[in-house]
Amino acid sequence: MTNLNAVDPAAVAQDAHLESADVVIGKTTIIFRRFLRNKTAVAGLAIFLALTVFSFIGGFFTQWDKETIDPFNIGMPPSADHYLGTSQAGIDLYAMTVEGTRISILIGLVVGLVSVLVAAVYGCTMAYFGGKVDKVMLFILEALIMMPALLVVAVATSGGAAGLKRDLPSWLLLIIVLLVFSWMGTARLIRSMSMSLMQRDFVKAAQYMGVPPRRIVWRHLVPNIGSLLILDITRGVTAAILAEVAFSFIGIGIKVPDVSLGVLIGGATSQVQTFPWMFWVPLTVMFLLTGSLAMMNDGLRDAFDPSSRLHRQSQEGQSPENHRGKEDGMSSEITTGATEPARRDVERLHVAGLHAPGDAVLSVRDLQVRFNSENGTVHAVRGVDFDLMPGKTLGIVGESGSGKSVTSLAIMGLLPPAAQVSGSVRLKGRELLGLSDKAMCEYRGNELAMVFQDPLSSLTPVFTVGTQIIEALTIHNPAMSRTAKEARAVELLAMVGIPSPKDRLKAFPHEFSGGMRQRVMIAIAIANNPRVLIADEPTTALDVTIQAQVLEVLHTAQEETGAAVVMITHDLGVVAGMADDIMVMYAGKPVESGAVDDIYYNPRMPYTMGLLGAVPRVDVAEKSSLVPIEGMPPNLLHTPTGCSFAPRCPLASDACLDGEPALVAVAGTALHSTAVDNGALHRAACIKSDSLGGAVDVHDVFAAPPVPVSRFDAIPRAERSTVLQLKDVRKHFPLTKGALIKRTIGTVKAVDGLSFDIREGECFSIVGESGSGKTTTLLEIMEFHPDQDGEVVIGGLSNKQAADAKTKGRMRRELQMVFQDPTGALDPRFTVYEVLAEPLQNAGMDRPAIRKRIMELMKLVGLQPDHVNRFPNQFSGGQRQRIGIARALAVNPKLVVLDEPVSALDVSVQAGVINLLDHLRAELGLSYLLVAHDLSVVRHISNRVAVMYLGKIVEIGAVDRVFYNPRHPYTRALLSAIPVPDPQLERTRERIILQGDLPSPLQAPKGCNFATRCPVFAALPTAKQERCLSLEPPLEPAASATDQQFACFFPDGELDEDMLVVHEPADNHAP
């Protein structure tokens, strides 16, 4: 489906069919259906409509009206003549209720509708203009909120003292006053929603396409806040009816002779004992009215809000390929539907005869995890077995949804109660599964500890770091003294490499960087010397240099505590140097396991082979296409009947579909492997594993496309024309401090004098840590304007000329962007057709031409053309990114700006997108400006590279030159920080571990920015250091006739030994 090189002939045939197939199920229809499914909401709507109809036609069913006095029936209870009785004065209550209901509903509807309309206009205006207009309008808004509305209601409707108001009925006055005071809250909400929408990628995408602001507001903003508006109308109607009743009740709203529900209820209070019907009837009607609106509001929220609980669950099942971190969320999402877990594990395991080796510290047998979801039971983990020996490291590798994180949470007993877990987990021989939460607490944090993926959210924001470490100590050592605990906490912080640990105990998590917080997490985990430490993607959220530091800390922690480690990751590089054994998981099951060398050098399962082939290598210069694994992982709602990988496997045959293959020992390796002693037998779940050993090339197995060749490759760079040029571009922000008091304490030089150019047909990459200014650079290019500091030349036109819309439009057409998050970059309310049509319409194309072009684009990026009527959420992440690429290519730009285009994708999908980008560059003669944190991807795809540090380029040149012979110490450190999926190389290579984080811009020294962390600087004699500190090194060419420049005075200097680390195989956790 996604294979670029083999366009499905069936898909092409769809073209003609598509011309007529323009039927899109309307969004309104979907919402309407969802609303109808909610019985409460429908009931609410029915009651509301019935009351409305009643209030208009009810009067025809009685001969009485609200003014006629029936002198023979004064204060009569309900009867055949007066359905609801009469008042003290003999007026028919039924007639009054009909009239009163009508006035109340009228007030509610008018106030609700008009106030939301006013709010929408006001809120959007504020968000759209921003700046001073926003400030003034906000001030007016707050002043209005401040004014007690009631007083004004009273003044306006009081006694009719002011002559002019006598002519207006009191209900009209009340409407006017309620209107004045009812729209502010909604306006504020709309303002903040529109403002956050303006920041969304799909709005930015439209802006970068050159879509005029008016159209952006109309096509993107309004539909996306539309649901909020409708919700607010029902809320506003309710509030207005309540206000009317409340005001009229105490006598300051609607005045007699006008009738409303409030007037009726209020007028009857004194007679509630004598004529109870006069009070209770209008009160009941009011309850029905407000109650029905509340019920409707509930149903509407569910129908509109895609993030409402019910809806979210149903989406969870549809897109198995979520953002990397999302898999972990799966467990916590599903909280409903309690089911009694099967508690017969022990018996079953005895029958199965599975016994753990006696010396294993952690033994897992036949671990199964099921979740109940809206769509059925998700079988997330389907039989995991492993033994972990003391002090050893097991790497569990797999993509999103493979069940690796669920496995770890099941071991820890941290899955939600609704999860059904079965099998056996033994810690030093003691069974953990089936223990109560309380009983598990004895092990958790004590013998069994865990480090989680996202350090930013894993620490409690309101407690100090010290408190949180000490808590871990207190739980398991109640007798320990306060001073002893504090001393231990300091010791732990020192162990994980936090400078001045004693002072830092009192710091709050938000005062720490991500890397530092992950160190604290590790400190907490090892506080009680655990026997088993589970690390779930501990470095995924971190920069590569920080990742290296944290991996180092984990290594130290393991050495200090002697704990066995389970390392869960999607990154084959991260575990290569650390793990003793590897288990590869796919679709909830281990598909291959064994000693690390067996897995990396002799994979026997096509999936493992594919994964290894899909990763670009930073250490390999020779260009070969990546191995794409087509398709998506299976939906775990259905138990696979054959091999779960078969649908994506190029080697699959009919035999593969006949039963799921078991994980069995690989022939040939079992006897001589050194791993046998440790139980890490090489096993694979593939019926063809025996034929896959040795010399089988993964590129042949997976039919990797040939390396594409661009027509520009043969032309020397100097002879190609320039598509983008930056000359001394700067972007400085004022740095403010404090959340409440904002004061400027310095300047952030996010981009500080950047110059480079991109020629036709080349891919230019910018790399660096987060905070180095990569993204700001992209924004400066995309948002070019004449007032910029520095010059941006796009296709020969300078930003200084871009004063008029026409020039801007011409420049915009040369340059398009692909965003990092494929989901955020597509308006969820657009079909693919609408997404792709937007830039074309903007370019003024007519309908037939647009349709034709969209079909071309779909084929170009390897999507089925008949999918154009689908919504983005019906596609996988990789497919969404292809849609994003197609949109960027729609207007035939010369240059495509790629902002981390593959970082949100799984490894196997990433390879397909990288291959596509490579292919498009060659076929269409495109140039790319790529920003990526993954240097392997950069090396794979780019021709030239620039390394940025604190807003400056420290090294720039041809990618092979820079990567092969990095001159700047920072480039060297950055490159050395990248783990390589090659265990032997990882174990022996020398690594530079930079100390600390990217310094705050305030601490930037006068001379070289990098001096504070520089391994060369640290080893220099003081005399030479002086030069680095006082002078800023200029960017100078490395040697004659090579494309490489760097900014360092001492590129050949010795490296400081403290910052160098080598993990000899010998010192690597000897048994």
Added chain:
Amino acid sequence: MLKYLAKRGITYVVMIFLTTTAGYFLAVSSLKPALLEQERIPRPTPEQVANSMRLKGLDPALSPWERYVDWLTGIVTRWDWGRSPNGAYINAEFGDRVWISTRLFLASIILTLVIGVALGVYSAARQYKFQDRVITSYSYLAYIVPAPIAYFLVQLGAININEAVGDRIFFVTGISTPGIAPGWAQFVDMLAHYAVPTVAITLVGWGAYQIAQRQYLLDNVNADFVRTARAKGLTRNQAIARHALRVSFIPVAQSIAFTIPAIFAGGFFAEKIFAWPGVGSWSIDAISLQDVNAATATLAYGSVIFALGAILADFATTLVDPRVRVQ
């Protein structure tokens, strides 16, 4: 911090000035005390009315602008908020009224906050269970009943109890029985007067806090840091109690801080229904009595209370959330 407070303070002073000014013009152009005077018996001559009004600084012959300038000068130079048509001084009346409002609302607002937050936590811990459904449904019910009607229903209930018992246990209106002997009898009398309004205001008020606290806590129950706390060896409930609760309290604390000054501001509906002559009912009476100065003064007071609440809310945030704390 001081600089920030000063800045916020100035913004609010400007805002209060503007709302009060707007309120004054609205009042002065629509309230005509002279008309009311003329309905007195024996009917005074227009000259007499004009004269008496002029003496109280309420000269109807002056233009609104001239009256505004006079009124403002009085406040700025002498802190004199003017007089009512019946001759009473606003400044003098004010103190008593604020004290009455405070007495009416002090207990009920504290009860509202405590009960609302406690039930919010309780219902969040039992999400979707029977108790949660009952408590949360009640809160939504409270939302669709207009406050004065709810007060009235409570009043009605108290009357029914009185009738059922055959004795007057609760007073449904008023502050105290005049001329009651001090000591135990006075205490009982006070309880009998306080019970109904306090219960009524509390019953109506806690729903909003219950729903907010429940929602914020549920938002945090599955937070990563709760999982970390459990991984340390806390049970789920301990982890929620020690970690999630504290974090979920941040936004609640903000709204509590905002509510606190309302104790002194009273409420229109409650004071009207229970016949306590506090600031709230004064503001309504001021209008029926065509009292420009009293109406404007209560409006200004309401704005000040609002501003205080907003500033207190900021304070509360810095207090409970270290992330916005300023060194």
